[in-house]
Amino acid sequence: MLAGRILAPDGWIAGRLTFGRRIEAIEADPAAAAGPLIVPGFVDLHVHGAAGVDIMQGGGAGAKVARAHARHGTTSMLGTTMTAHPDAIERALAGLAPCIAERPQGAARMLGVHLEGPFISPHKLGAQPPETLPASLDLVRAWQLLAPVRVLTLAPEIPGHLDLIPQLAALGIRVQLGHSAGTYDDGVVALNAGAAGFTHLFNGMSGFAHRAPGIAGAALAHAEYAEIIPDLEHVAPGAIHAALRAIPKLYGVTDATAATGMPDGEYALGSQRVYKCLGCVRLATGSLAGSALTMDQALRNFVAIGLSVADASRRLSQYPANYLGERERGRITPGAWADLVVLDAELRPSAVYVEGEPIVL
Numbered sequence: 353m354l355a356g357r358i359l360a361p362d363g364w365i366a367g368r369l370t371f372g373r374r375i376e377a378i379e380a381d382p383a384a385a386a387g388p389l390i391v392p393g394f395v396d397l398h399v400h401g402a403a404g405v406d407i408m409q410g411g412g413a414g415a416k417v418a419r420a421h422a423r424h425g426t427t428s429m430l431g432t433t434m435t436a437h438p439d440a441i442e443r444a445l446a447g448l449a450p451c452i453a454e455r456p457q458g459a460a461r462m463l464g465v466h467l468e469g470p471f472i473s474p475h476k477l478g479a480q481p482p483e484t485l486p487a488s489l490d491l492v493r494a495w496q497l498l499a500p501v502r503v504l505t506l507a508p509e510i511p512g513h514l515d516l517i518p519q520l521a522a523l524g525i526r527v528q529l530g531h532s533a534g535t536y537d538d539g540v541v542a543l544n545a546g547a548a549g550f551t552h553l554f555n556g557m558s559g560f561a562h563r564a565p566g567i568a569g570a571a572l573a574h575a576e577y578a579e580i581i582p583d584l585e586h587v588a589p590g591a592i593h594a595a596l597r598a599i600p601k602l603y604g605v606t607d608a609t610a611a612t613g614m615p616d617g618e619y620a621l622g623s624q625r626v627y628k629c630l631g632c633v634r635l636a637t638g639s640l641a642g643s644a645l646t647m648d649q650a651l652r653n654f655v656a657i658g659l660s661v662a663d664a665s666r667r668l669s670q671y672p673a674n675y676l677g678e679r680e681r682g683r684i685t686p687g688a689w690a691d692l693v694v695l696d697a698e699l700r701p702s703a704v705y706v707e708g709e710p711i712v713l
Contacts, residue, residue: 356387393427393691434622435469539570
């Protein structure tokens with residue numbers, strides 16, 4: 353049982369929370385108002401690594417990454433791949449499959465895969481290596497046999513990609529627009545074809561200008577959902593506020609790399625070498641290359657730029673869970689999984705539970 357101020361779907365409740373693997377009951381108790389904040393576990397849909405380990409390494413990398421992020425309040429996540437040769441992607445998917453099938457002890461629940469490459473624009477690689485491929489339904493189906501692909505990033509302007517969007521959506525994949533040099537019209541047509549979101553909004557896409565709104569403009573004008581990296585390095589606070597006004601269910605992701613939770617130094621991001629310094633992760637060229645962000649820090653950053661704790665929490669739990677169709681995660685309500693984060697006065701996790709299991713912090 354936990355007692356404190358509990359963030360339920362309809363707002364804060366001072367009370368007691370009983371749970372096993374799932375939430376059993378919430379009982380109001382005004383005396384609990386002096387207790388800590390209890391929020392839903394964070395749901396991170398874009399994670400490349402942590403603790404010196406990169407998802408593309410395959411093998412047991414996924415379990416190590418999921419354990420590292422659980423200590424920061426992430427209770428469910430998607431292992432995210434990089435643009436690479438198909439053999440390398442298949443190795444990563446095969447490595448993720450066991451921890452998707454069965455959650456390792458002390459780890460976040462791995463809900464599936466975010467396939468960030470290779471179906472992206474060679475003109476908007478960002479930190480992705482130059483190993484792009486045109487999208488292939490047969491290839492995606494083959495990869496689905498290795499591990500469940502839940503989210504897929506593609507550039508809609510590449511010939512053939514628009515026709516594939518409804519077919520990918522029919523496989524249960526959330527298609528996101530990203531790493532794209534496309535126009536505003538490319539983005540709108542892709543949304544009408546069944547694309548559901550945008551990958552790290554503003555980064556790795558044609559930007560917004562008043563005579564050339566770009567993919568970012570399509571997101572601001574038409575998106576219901578989009579992911580954004582709230583490390584306050586990838587996107588300035590003012591741009592985050594603009595996106596918050598425009599996109600009803602903007603949600604935060606970490607885009608975390610192997611450098612997350614590690615000292616400054618050199619790390620792997622797929623086949624790329626990246627460098628952590630002063631809290632940022634960059635290529636040797638100086639370009640940002642993923643992040644060292646954790647979801648608890650994302651919460652604190654959202655609050656620091658003016659969001660309420662409740663709003664920030666929803667954008668790190670309920671909205672990404674809903675986007676993925678996970679209606680039993682990302683919320684504190686009877687019957688949902690007992691994915692919980694207890695926050696201290698500085699909004700740092702003092703306790704984390706994944707499906708009722710206490711995580712050693």
